[in-house]
Amino acid sequence: xxxxxxxxxxxxxxxxxxxxxxxxxxxxxxxxxxxxxxxxxxxxxxxxxxxxxxxxxxxxxxxxxxxxxxxxxxxxxxxxxxxxxxxxxxxxxxxxxxxxxxxxxxxxxxxxxxxxxxxxxxxxxxxxxxxxxxxxxxxxxxxxxxxxxxxxxxxxxxxxxxxxxxxxxxxxxxxxxxxxxxxxxxxxxxxxxxxxxxxxxxxxxxxxxxxxxxxxxxxxxxxxxxxxxxxxxxxxxxxxxxxxxxxxxxxxxxxxxxxxxxxxxxxxxxxxxxxxxxxxxxxxxxxxxxxxxxxxxxxxxxxxx
Amino acid sequence: xxxxxxxxxxxxxxxxxxxxxxxxxxxxxxxxxxxxxxxxxxxxxxxxxxxxxxxxxxxxxxxxxxxxxxxxxxxxxxxxxxxxxxxxxxxxxxxxxxxxxxxxxxxxxxxxxxxxxxxxxxxxxxxxxxxxxxxxxxxxxxxxxxxxxxxxxxxxxxxxxxxxxxxxxxxxxxxxxxxxxxxxxxxxxxxxxxxxxxxxxxxxxxxxxxxxxxxxxxxxxxxxxxxxxxxxxxxxxxxxxxxxxxxxxxxxxxxxxxxxxxxxxxxxxxxxxxxxxxxxxxxxxxxxxxxxxxxxxxxxxxxxxxxxxxxxxxxxxxxxxxxxxxxxxxxxxxxxxxxxxxxxxxxxx
Numbered sequence: 001x002x003x004x005x006x007x008x009x010x011x012x013x014x015x016x017x018x019x020x021x022x023x024x025x026x027x028x029x030x031x032x033x034x035x036x037x038x039x040x041x042x043x044x045x046x047x048x049x050x051x052x053x054x055x056x057x058x059x060x061x062x063x064x065x066x067x068x069x070x071x072x073x074x075x076x077x078x079x080x081x082x083x084x085x086x087x088x089x090x091x092x093x094x095x096x097x098x099x100x101x102x103x104x105x106x107x108x109x110x111x112x113x114x115x116x117x118x119x120x121x122x123x124x125x126x127x128x129x130x131x132x133x134x135x136x137x138x139x140x141x142x143x144x145x146x147x148x149x150x151x152x153x154x155x156x157x158x159x160x161x162x163x164x165x166x167x168x169x170x171x172x173x174x175x176x177x178x179x180x181x182x183x184x185x186x187x188x189x190x191x192x193x194x195x196x197x198x199x200x201x202x203x204x205x206x207x208x209x210x211x212x213x214x215x216x217x218x219x220x221x222x223x224x225x226x227x228x229x230x231x232x233x234x235x236x237x238x239x240x241x242x243x244x245x246x247x248x249x250x251x252x253x254x255x256x257x258x259x260x261x262x263x264x265x266x267x268x269x270x271x272x273x274x275x276x277x278x279x280x281x282x283x284x285x286x287x288x289x290x291x292x293x294x295x296x297x298x299x300x301x302x303x304x305x
Numbered sequence: 306x307x308x309x310x311x312x313x314x315x316x317x318x319x320x321x322x323x324x325x326x327x328x329x330x331x332x333x334x335x336x337x338x339x340x341x342x343x344x345x346x347x348x349x350x351x352x353x354x355x356x357x358x359x360x361x362x363x364x365x366x367x368x369x370x371x372x373x374x375x376x377x378x379x380x381x382x383x384x385x386x387x388x389x390x391x392x393x394x395x396x397x398x399x400x401x402x403x404x405x406x407x408x409x410x411x412x413x414x415x416x417x418x419x420x421x422x423x424x425x426x427x428x429x430x431x432x433x434x435x436x437x438x439x440x441x442x443x444x445x446x447x448x449x450x451x452x453x454x455x456x457x458x459x460x461x462x463x464x465x466x467x468x469x470x471x472x473x474x475x476x477x478x479x480x481x482x483x484x485x486x487x488x489x490x491x492x493x494x495x496x497x498x499x500x501x502x503x504x505x506x507x508x509x510x511x512x513x514x515x516x517x518x519x520x521x522x523x524x525x526x527x528x529x530x531x532x533x534x535x536x537x538x539x540x541x542x543x544x545x546x547x548x549x550x551x552x553x554x555x556x557x558x559x560x561x562x563x564x565x566x567x568x569x570x571x572x573x574x575x576x577x578x579x580x581x582x583x584x585x586x587x588x589x590x591x592x593x594x595x596x597x598x599x600x601x602x603x604x605x606x607x608x609x610x611x612x613x614x615x616x617x618x619x620x621x622x623x624x625x626x627x628x629x630x631x632x633x634x635x636x637x638x639x640x641x642x643x644x645x646x647x648x649x650x651x652x653x654x
Contacts, residue, residue: 112450123450161434161486162353169438169482170452179439181429181567260558268444281559283569 040137044230048085048146049132050104050242051301052078059244061108061127067245070196077107078244080187080293081152083165084219085135087143090227095139101152101165102133111269134235142227146238150293151186151217158182158214181280183212187293189247190274193254205254207276209247209289216290224303239301246296250288251278258282335362338651342499344507346536348418354434356418356491359470364492366467367485369654372457373441375448376402381440381489384411387652390584391415391496396595402448408560410595413588415581415646418494422542426577426593429567433490434483455481496652498583499537501643507537513640520637523630530620531579539583539641544576545618548611549592551575563593574616586642600638604631 052059054075055067061076085100105128112123156162160169160182167184178185193205228236251257259277278285338361341348354360367373371380383400385391391414399406409426417424423431430436440446441454458464459480468479471488475481505511513521525534531547532539544564552561553575559566564573577593591597597606608626611617626634 112452123453158431159353159435160438161432161483161490163483169486170455179442180425180427182431182435262558 038137041233043136044138044140044232045134045136045235046087046138046228046230047132047134047235047237048082048102049237049239049301050082051239052106052131052242052244054244056243059106061106072194072196072200073191073245075189075191075244077105077110077188077190078242079103079105079107079185079189080150081167081184082133083149083152086147087138087141087230088145088147089141090144093141095141095143097135097138099165100135100148101156101167103130103166103171104133105130138230138236140230140232142229143224144227145221145223147219147221149217149219150290151211152184153217154214157184157217178210178212178280181213183214186211186216187247187289189244190270193276195253195255205276206274207254207257207278208259208271208274209257209278210259210280211286211290211293213280213286216286218290218294220294220298222298222300224300226303228303237302237304239303241299241301243297243299247289247292249292249296251285257285259285335365335651338495340497342497342504342537344504344537345416345497345499346419346538348494349421351490351494354487354490356494357471359467360472360488360491361495363464363467363471364488364490365652365654366464367489368492373447373449373454373485374402375450378402379447381447384440384446385414387649388587388647389413390498390587390647392588394589396590401443401446403445405445407445408557409593410590412578412580413584414493414496415498415583416538417496419536419538420540420542422544422578423567424578427564427567428544428578433493434486437486437489451482454485458485496646498643498646500645501583502640503637504537504643506640514636516633516636517640520633520635523626523634524637527620527624527626527630528582528634531618532582538581540579540581543579544573545579546575546614546616547577547607548613548617548621549575549596549606551612551614572616575614576616582638583641584643584646585638587647600635604634 054065054073057065059075059078062074065073065075067073080103081101082104083101085097087095087097089095108127110125110128112125151157152167156164156167171184188208188210190208191206193207194200194203198204222240224238228238230236254276257276257278258281259279260281261271261274261277278289280286335358339356339358368381368385371378371383373380379400379402382391384393384398386393393400393411396410397406397408398411401407412426417433420433422428424433424436425439430439438451441449442451455478458468465480468484468488471491472479472484475484502511506513506517521534524532529535531541531543531545533541546563550561553563553565554561562574564576565571567573580588580591585591585600589598589600591600591603597603604626607621607624608631611621611624613622
């Protein structure tokens with residue numbers, strides 16, 4: 001990809017962001033390119049793409065997928081923080097890319113908590129797919145593997161007043177079940193589960209799976225089959241597969257999820273229809289999901305120069 | 306046009322459009338809010354959010370502003386009222402947007418600048434800034450859609466000027482949720498209570514009565530292991546099981562499990578934050594659920610009502626209080642009441 005087309009995309013986003021000087025919800029959510037970073041054309045750019053799959057099939061919200069045992073899953077959200085990206089050169093040298101915090105998501109409508117005094121209607125954000133991002137100022141070199149975290153490191157996770165990359169407490173505050181314990185939601189997926197042979201109308205189980213808290217921070221390492229070169233003013237690409245069935249590995253059946261539904265949020269449209277939870281109220285299962293993000297979800301699709 | 310030039314141009318257009326005409330005049334009397342009591346430990350530094358006069362003034366505006374809530378009727382001060390040492394005087398408040406009763410007693414806000422142990426009764430919030438998101442967004446408290454807060458505040462000129470003055474380094478977007486949290490935390494760190502009769506004694510400006518002295522001796526022997534007197538803060542900022550209950554059911558989001566809910570450590574079952582004992586005359590009812598209306602009931606609990614369980618604080622396993630000791634203790638505790646703290650005009654906008 002030539003730089004010129006990226007420039008256009010960047011300028012378009014910046015216009016949306018700064019007209020009127022207010023951080024409107026949609027502009028925060030839609031932010032695509034790290035406009036706060038000074039862009040140095042003598043360094044490279046690297047686009048990371050997360051191809052979500054369910055049992056090998058391309059992910060779509062509200063589409064039915066069948067797992068290996070014949071159970072049916074439908075998802076309406078997958079959302080997680082990718083952070084602290086590190087690249088390793090063929091020489092073994094490791095390069096940390098500063099302020100790399102990105103929210104990857106493919107989701108249905110997201111409702112905001114609470115109301116706005118200007119309008120009594122519940123605010124919401126339209127369905128959204130954001131499965132790639134471009135890191136700027138990647139030092140030049142040939143890289144053989146990437147390491148990144150799912151979640152947010154303690155320095156930033158312990159303090160909603162700090163900002164880095166795309167980290168923003170407004171993103172956190174849409175999921176208020178974590179407000180009582182300082183943490184971003186590291187990963188969240190929501191959907192409907194129907195066991196094999198069960199009646200999809202009467203026996204559907206609606207689940208919310210979340211991870212958060214410093215102990216759930218996990219680093220993922222993915223090796224490239226051929227080295228990826230970062231060259232000046234050029235975009236290289238790393239395509240990863242993100243297999244959602246991996247999140248459920250070694251978890252109990254959805255019917256046996258033991259997490260707690262936040263009682264104060266009974267009327268919250270994001271949660272009203274859901275009855276099965278993995279969250280801080282079911283620590284063992286939440287740790288398992290976090291472990292799964294390290295070992296059972298991500299793999300290399302392709303990496304190109 | 307290269308990319309940096311175009312971003313720079315757009316930034317300039319955006320910021321010029323809403324540059325303020327002037328900044329708020331410094332409010333000199335409020336400078337007194339930044340003073341430190343000589344007999345307290347040094348205030349822990351907050352490198353990511355140093356307290357400034359402009360930040361405190363902005364935080365004070367926000368603290369009393371009901372437009373921060375979802376229905377424009379609830380402010381921080383609704384449940385943290387200055388006349389009550391920033392508590393609310395009821396066991397479980399129901400003054401929030403939903404009108405439903407909360408599960409825990411509104412804590413008084415006293416000398417928080419020295420508290421590094423975590424906030425909420427279970428310490429779930431790691432710092433004052435992050436803590437704010439809880440009450441701000443909870444449907445039973447301020448029920449605020451946080452994502453729209455900065456946009457709404459930036460339509461109000463008075464606020465924009467104060468945000469610019471308080472956060473001059475954030476030229477592009479001084480009005481942000483992060484800066485709301487920072488300003489409110491700066492204000493709360495100025496809620497310093499160090500003017501009780503006890504403090505006059507410590508500073509050598511008054512002498513204790515015989516009964517106060519006797520009460521302080523009882524206190525040092527039987528209370529100070531958690532309610533630290535050495536620092537004059539009367540809390541260790543820690544978490545203890547003081548024997549209120551001996552079972553900790555997991556229902557209601559594990560609210561009765563106390564600190565365990567955050568740490569998942571069996572040792573933390575039923576442990577709650579040690580409150581300061583300053584200003585008790587203004588902060589009844591007592592305990593994390595407000596179950597005791599009077600200090601007599603509190604002392605009854607420590608003298609006769611302790612329920613032992615595995616995590617009960619060791620200091621409470623053998624605690625005994627005679628009638629004379631109780632009388633003297635109450636007189637000493639009364640010397641920790643700082644009336645000026647509840648009437649300080651600088652705490653109000």
